[in-house]
Amino acid sequence: ARPGALEVMQDAAVIPVIVLQDTAHAVPLARALLAGGIRMLEVTLRTPVALACIEAIAKEVPEAVIGAGTVRSAADAQAAAMAGARFAVSPGYTPAVGKACHDLGIALLPGVATGSEIMMAQEDGYTALKFFPAMQAGGVAMLKAWHGPFNDVRFCPTGGVTLANAPELLALPNVACVGGSWLTPADAMERQDWPRITRMAAEAVALKRRA
Ligand code: 3PG
Numbered sequence: 001a002r003p004g005a006l007e008v009m010q011d012a013a014v015i016p017v018i019v020l021q022d023t024a025h026a027v028p029l030a031r032a033l034l035a036g037g038i039r040m041l042e043v044t045l046r047t048p049v050a051l052a053c054i055e056a057i058a059k060e061v062p063e064a065v066i067g068a069g070t071v072r073s074a075a076d077a078q079a080a081a082m083a084g085a086r087f088a089v090s091p092g093y094t095p096a097v098g099k100a101c102h103d104l105g106i107a108l109l110p111g112v113a114t115g116s117e118i119m120m121a122q123e124d125g126y127t128a129l130k131f132f133p134a135m136q137a138g139g140v141a142m143l144k145a146w147h148g149p150f151n152d153v154r155f156c157p158t159g160g161v162t163l164a165n166a167p168e169l170l171a172l173p174n175v176a177c178v179g180g181s182w183l184t185p186a187d188a189m190e191r192q193d194w195p196r197i198t199r200m201a202a203e204a205v206a207l208k209r210r211a
Pocket of ligand 1: 017132133158159160161179180181182
């Protein structure tokens with residue numbers, strides 16, 4: 001079954017934002033994150049191997065729920081879904097991306113950074129949104145301000161989030177989870193230090209949240 005956007009956000013406190021440079025890393029990385037308690041995985045469409053990595057994880061790690069990040073067009077969404085992605089994350093929102101994901105039957109966490117973008121996403125039925133780039137665009141103060149007019153929206157702040165600042169975000173009533181690349185640092189991936197990634201995943205899973 002394909003999860004809805006809110007289910008993706010409510011599964012673990014953190015959605016790892018993953019940049020893979022090597023197809024051979026995809027499956028061991030997915031297993032390392034799963035071992036730490038994280039199964040919603042966002043593999044960004046930023047490298048030539050991204051789609052092959054999504055395909056490998058979809059095929060070989062069925063306990064993971066693989067998603068595609070950096071979805072910027074209907075064509076990206078289509079390619080991700082064909083590769084086996086069960087959800088999509090976008091850095092911004094366009095009705096074309098919204099419609100593509102809807103038609104493909106995959107969940108979308110659209111990125112928003114302004115009230116107008118929230119309203120556009122809401123018009124198309126999206127109420128579980130990624131706040132991007134969260135810390136650069138106003139962080140905790142912005143989320144508190146949005147809770148007034150947009151109190152039916154749940155956010156996944158992403159961008160500049162760390163283990164240190166995640167708790168204050170997760171304590172907000174409109175934050176369901178956070179996203180971040182800190183669980184999968186380039187050096188750990190290069191060295192294939194999977195135990196370190198499992199430890200960081202477990203640390204992230206232990207973060208408390210309110211919403
Ligand atoms: C991204 O799209 O790169 C994500 O927002 C991750 O941001 P981070 O590297 O600041 O966690």
